[in-house]
Amino acid sequence: MKESRRNQLDDLYRHYARPLYYYLYKMSGSKETAEDLTQETFVRATVSLSFYQQEDVRAWLFKVARNAYLDEWRKRQRRKKIPFADYIFPMDEMTSPFGLPEDSAIKRETRENVEDLLSCLPEQYRSILYLREFESFSYSEIEEALDLSVNQVKVTLHRARRKLAQLADEQWREKND
Template sequence: MDRQRKNELEQLYEKYAKSLYYFLLKMSGSVHIAEDLVQETFVRATISLSFYKEEDVRAWLFKVARNTYLDEWRKQKRWKTIPFANLFWKDEMLSPYGLPEEDFLTQEVTEDVQTLLKFLPENYRTILYLREYEQFTYLELQEALELSEGQVKILLHRARKRLEEIAKKNGGFQHD
């Protein structure tokens, strides 16, 4: 690997490792798995960097991370509910990449929402996380999830609607 490519990878790692870690932590529910998956994501990115097209780098890395997570999920044959919603607590957000972003710390997520999120299918959790927490644009969602613009809009709509249905079925949200 030439020096320029190595520098590019180091810059990508510095810029995106923390947000990839939190994404993979949300998806896997495990600090250790998330750490391993971040490393595997960058190994795969290194291998495929020569095939990389000039698309949005962030979206491309999240696509690699998502595929890495799905491969691991299939290997482990996890057919149980992934504890996505339980990961909003500050003490569980500590990582080797430093303290969580301030936005995460100040974001208040009610117990009701936490309980409801874990019932969403993986594809709904993924798109909601990328849109709401990583602030992905529709174009970035298209690239990261390999979907058309219409599919992104439909999936987001369905994910939000499903969350609302689950909330109504469980008595709605309780506000203090």
């Protein structure tokens, strides 16, 4: 491998490995699967980097990661061993020692509620919400990452948000009845 290509891959890995890992962790719900899929993403990127035009490498890498996740999900589905996410957010997040215990409990309960709601959404809705809300992808980046048109991105994002709100409303009614 040429030195310039190796340096380019090293830069990509240093810059994007962590966000890709968190994306894959939130999609799969498993740290081990996320680690494996992050490595698989960079293996695939290494193979196809020479064919890729360097317009938006971030969206392209997330597209490769999503495809790796979907391939793994399909393999597991064939074997009927599909580990859906129990937790969408990492549980090992650091909390401030200066906050009030009540605030921490409320935040934890809210996060758990959001995790439960997100786990009820179809994969495409979870993906588009994660990319937009947690990774701050632009519509054009989502368009490239998910192979959608800009209008499809807007419509799908609107539907995902509406479905999430609907699920939250149903959950609230169940708790208050």
